[in-house]
Amino acid sequence: EDQVTQSPEALRLQEGESSSLNCSYTVSGLRGLFWYRQDPGKGPEFLFTLYSAGEEKEKERLKATLTKKESFLHITAPKPEDSATYLCAVLNQAGTALIFGKGTTLSVSS
Amino acid sequence: GAGVSQSPSNKVTEKGKDVELRCDPISGHTALYWYRQSLGQGLEFLIYFQGNSAPDKSGLPSDRFSAERTGGSVSTLTIQRTQQEDSAVYLCASSSRTGTSGELFFGEGSRLTVL
Secondary structure: OOEEEEEEEEEEOOOOOOOOEEEEEEOOOOOEEEEOOOOOOOOEEEEEEOOOOOOOOEEEEEEEEEEEEEEEEEEEOOOOOEEEEEEEEEOOOOOOOOOEOEEEEEEOOO | OOOOOOOEEHHHOOOOOOOOEEEEEEOOOOOEEEEEEEOOOOOEEEEEHHHHOOOOOOOOOOOOEEEEEOOOOOEEEEEOOOOOOEEEEEEEEEEHHHHOOOOOOOOEEEEEOOO
């Protein structure tokens, strides 16, 4: 069964304190791993797609990396506006839907 | 606006009543998805529409749930005989390609509360 597990559930950082979020997955034949950001009361917003081990994508203070069993979202020198829930997802075997993890809620204080 | 539009944004209903939730996807997007997000839970896939193909209904939790998409555009999710466990935020998303792109555009959701 396709499964996505994210850790930690919640993370509190001081502004400028870099850290990483983890996403481990179990899927038969990875067809893509996806990162989304969700602000309170809003729908998720697409960040990155990774397709193969070793691939990296960057956007501002965020960098996503992928291995054969997990993905990391590295946050460098975060700012309060980076506070949000970060969701990881994989494509299901049928290729019809994303299977999401429960997310990591990041809080960055100044 | 140019984004995915959902209505109502909030719905409070009594147990046993039927509800309809509406989704207006981004113009030209052929793929449409419904997800459910309960407190403390991840997004749960419900149903997927792609063009004129038969929808993937594998995520619908019971036969009280149904969805249709008219004219390849607007979609309606119907929940019959609502139960308290149906309380959640129902999110709609659309995409310009088939699911493999992974880039879905989500609406802000319809929050359903069943008393």
